[in-house]
Amino acid sequence: xxxxxxxxxxxxxxxxxxxxxxxxxxxxxxxxxxxxxxxxxxxxxxxxxxxxxxxxxxxxxxxxxxxxxxxxxxxxxxxxxxxxxxxxxxxxxxxxxxxxxxxxxxxxxxxxxxxxxxxxxxxxxxxxxxxxxxxxx
Numbered sequence: 570x571x572x573x574x575x576x577x578x579x580x581x582x583x584x585x586x587x588x589x590x591x592x593x594x595x596x597x598x599x600x601x602x603x604x605x606x607x608x609x610x611x612x613x614x615x616x617x618x619x620x621x622x623x624x625x626x627x628x629x630x631x632x633x634x635x636x637x638x639x640x641x642x643x644x645x646x647x648x649x650x651x652x653x654x655x656x657x658x659x660x661x662x663x664x665x666x667x668x669x670x671x672x673x674x675x676x677x678x679x680x681x682x683x684x685x686x687x688x689x690x691x692x693x694x695x696x697x698x699x700x701x702x703x704x705x706x
Contacts, residue, residue: 572609572696574674575600576684578622579614582629586656590642591634594687596649601639603688604652608634611691611699613665613684628663628699632656663702671698 575593577585585592591610593600604610612630616622635653642649665675673692674680683689691699 570607570609571605572611572691572693573604574684574689574691574695575610575612576687576689577612577614577629578616578619579625579627579629580618580622582612582614585612585654586630586632589635589653589656590651591654592649592651596647596651598639598641598650600688601650601652604634606634606637609691609696609700610634610654611696615684626665628665628703630656631660631700631703657700657704660703663699667702668698 575591577593581592591601591604610632611628614625614627614629617625632654635655638653640651642651668675670676672695674683674689674695677683
């Protein structure tokens, strides 16, 4: 079991949680193919929406990958790759500022640069802190 952080704007996270799916890196296959059944997926949303959204900087959803199937959706001209995810019901957003330097993720000076990849692995320590904050909020 591994834990992953997907970097996605909140609007897209809300659509994905409503559908019970994960989509990363604008629908590219390689990111969702790295996930395995049972892995944790936490979404971090730097902004509320992709174009013109306001800064958010919060963890916005958390769940586990439901199965091993990587599948391609058909939305006309857009054919993104996706995974099914069982999101924790009632999980609340958790602002990054709440963690005040306690996350391994933010311990390096250039931590924000790593997020540009769209998917980074989380430590067990960070997963436990973020999960506790989102579930008990």
